[in-house]
Amino acid sequence: MTLSTKRSSACLFCAAVLLVFIRPVRAETVYESTIRPLIQKYCFSCHGGEDVSGDVDLLKIRTQQQALDQFEVWESATELIRDSVMPPEDQPQPSEAEKEQILRWYQNRFVDSVQAHPGHFRPRRLSAHEYRNTLHSVFGFSLDVAIIEAEQTISEKSLVMKLLPTDPPGASGFKNDTSGNPLTTVVWDQYAYLVDFAIEKLFSAGGHPQLNRLIGSETDGTLSHQQAATLLRRIAQAAYRRHISDDVIARSLANLAAASSSELQRVTRQELKTVLMSPRFFYRGLMMQIPRDRIEPVDAFELAERISYFLWADMPDEELMRLAAAGSLTDPSVLEGQIDCMLASPKSRSLAEHLGVEWFSLDEIDQVSNNPPVADALKSQPIDYLHYLFTEGRPVLELIDSDVAFVNAHTAKYYPGDRRQLVAYKKGKGIEVERLPNQKIDLVQSVHRGGFLTIPGVLAMNRGPVLRGTWMLERILGDDLPEPPANVGQVPSNRRGENLTFRERFEIHRSNPTCAVCHDKIDPLGFALQYYDDSGAHLLVEKPGNKRRKNEAAVDVEQIDASGRLPSGESFTDFEELKQILATSQKEPVIRNVVERFLAYALCRKLEYHDRPTVDRILAKLLQSDGTFRDLIHEVCTCLPMRQTFIRSDQNSDSRAATGETTTSQ
Structure with missing residues (x-):
């Protein structure tokens, strides 16, 4: 989905190898004259024709422009090559000089020479x-x-x-x-x-x-x-x-x-x-009166519309319309004040209810419980937490760890040491099942909670280390994975006389080198959460005096191993230590992913390579100042792609075709 997407399959090396022997020929013919023959030589056997591995058919990439449009492939491939993950061990390996040439080409083509562009307008x-x-x-x-x-x-x-x-x-x-x-x-x-x-x-x-x-x-x-x-x-x-x-x-x-x-x-x-x-x-956007075939600033009404649908999923209110009509909305101080006012509005909850729910796939929580009030409580908890982060100026890294949570009577059991902070709720009138509001509590004794990752509903919708690790890799670190091979079997049970833990049996299961490429990244994250059961409960519950007792569960807690080592080299003994790693040495990919998700949602489109300068600029500001979600939202609202557009000269006919506009329209 995002610019930091990294697909782990052999096709990524094949795509990158296309760049190895770039010679000084005309830029518009480099692919056809130099690169495509190398694809045919190294990649078509697996990634061309009817039998395509990894859902990537390189045979279809025939022109220079089609090759350049595959920026996500180059980004993923260069990282895998840099880490010596690809090509697989049983395939010919590029020399160090060839690797360097690939990395240099990527840096020059997709990083150093790229200029920010608003992208082509589409209805x-x-x-x-x-x-x-x-x-x-x-x-x-x-x-x-x-x-x-x-x-x-x-x-x-x-x-x-x-x-x-x-x-x-x-x-x-x-x-x-x-x-x-x-x-x-x-x-x-x-x-x-x-x-x-x-x-x-x-x-x-x-x-x-x-x-x-x-x-x-x-x-x-x-x-x-x-x-x-x-x-x-x-x-x-x-x-x-x-x-x-x-x-x-x-x-x-x-x-x-x-x-x-x-x-x-x-x-x-x-x-x-x-x-x-x-x-x-x-x-x-159909009423923008803007010159065609060049980058132009959007008018004040279009800017108001873009910001209001980003923050509210709704049209501009009368104040925004008044400021747009007066021409003052484009004044930086006025715009900044309006953004703060919009975040203070109840309408801003749409950020959590739509951006947040879709980003983290929170609709899957609906399947966790057959009891509607419980299912609703499990789902409303992460939404309320995201709303708090997004609108109250909380640091971006509180996505990873925090000292507050939002709890009601249905989820209080997950916070036994802090549930006494809840105020009794009086039931309202009506015959339908009632939705209990959440209350913000301080996490004093709930040492295994804090942040988005340990919210019970989030844990319960992803059961098992593979699902949890994959979800964390994709949704928190922005690292998308390909579909697993079709012939993947089940984790074997212990044979007679064996007493292997699930993790030990899983290590045998994932010994296939092709599987290990992805599982080296998935497994450390997923197994770090092994102390949380399928319902999202922690198997060790804190008692007064910090004495621990084992929760009643069909799990031998003594055999749980939540330690791990990330591909980047950091080691941890449990999930608390992993959270510290995510908030420190791994904070750049975490925050980059947050920036990309917000920007893609605000622009209502997939990010392209020309969005990278915008992402990099916002990321640098957030890293420099320990930025907050409010800082991020201000940066997104005022960034180049939000304030500018590019409409092609043939856009009018395209727009009519896309919208189905007829003569009945005024």
Whole structure:
């Protein structure tokens, strides 16, 4: 997913070998004339044609540009070659001079000579969550299904979320990366239904307060021509997320003016629907008026939109729109103040609920327990912790370790020494299962907790050392792994007379050199968590006086070995020591991964090699100052790709094709 992705398979060396003998020929023909013949010689037997290893078909890389687009391959390959991991031992090995040439080429091509670029603009449809939030902001009310009133219930009440299809993650790994998702007939029909539902609610007796707010005067639902025009302008400005002239909605205004008094209400509803069914509403960025084929700063309204959907998953509020219209939002001090205000808003919880949930795959916690209140408690705990980190200026490395946790009655058992800090919660009214709020507690006696990695739900959704190690490697260190070989068997049981621990039997299982390439990185991380059982409980529970007792479990605690050695050379005896390593000598890859995840989510796209200067600049600032998540968010909001864009001259036709825009759009 990210720039620091490192795939451990033989294909990585094959890709890197392409760069070994680069001769001084024209840059645009280096690949075709010099590199591809080497691929054919060294790599096609495994990575070309029908039988492709590692999901990498190098036969398809035919041109110089296609080769350059594979920057992730070069990044992964150079690291594996630098560490002498690839090529495998049973394959011919490159000389030291050849290795140096590969590393020098990578440094020159993808690090030293790369300039920051905002990337090519692509239309992006609002995700289901963004569409729900934006409809609420446009009208001032939610579209809820009818359920019996119950305070903090678990039931999904949003009609939008019930009707719209679930957004698949894009290439970035996030669901707001929708540029590759076509606008299907199903989605279009659901949009039409939801818009009709919202307009009907606006003109109902219950919607009159919001209708009065929008037109600026009292009404019983029957509008004058002037009120109808005012309503249309207000809805259009909110829907298109910028100040617009009457020319933009001229056809609708003309239809209102021509309507008779008896037809005005029907025509008003129809023209409101026309505005809300325009791609300008459910796609972002279509109204930017920017010169083509060159890098340009985005206008103030586009900047407001980018920041608000990043921090809130919602459209800009009235204050952001006012500042954008006045031209003051681009002032650094004004923008900085607005970012702080937005982080203080309850809407900022969307960062944890979407960026955090999708980054760490927290939806998998839903499968941990069949008891809905318990499952909800296990999932809300890491979300509340991330919200705390993201919005209260906490250091980035508190992702690894911290002295606070968020706990309720369902998760208090994991914190026996500190659960007395909880204040009794009074149940609200209602017949549905109730969601208990979490309370922040100080970790005084819960010595085996602290940080994101030891949250019970996070541990319970990844059971066993391989799953836990893989998750930590990918989600914390940003090191993506290939799929395991198809012929991987099960860890063998002890034979008669044997008394091997699981770890000892696993060492035999992973003795295959091909498997060891990945497991050398996975296993130390996963086995470090062996003192935590499948439910996320620690098998040694602290007692008063620091005396330990064994938790009742079908595990011989004395045989657990949580020690390990990372490929980088650091050794540890238990998970507490591993956390210290992650927060010190390994903090650069940890923080780099955090930066890349935030930037990819904010930009709603997969990061490219031209984003590396931006990532490196933000990373350097955070490392220099022991940066906080607030610092990170400010840097992302003000970075070059957020404030600039590049629109190709053929973008108009591409945008119409991508959005399905028709002549019904204004």
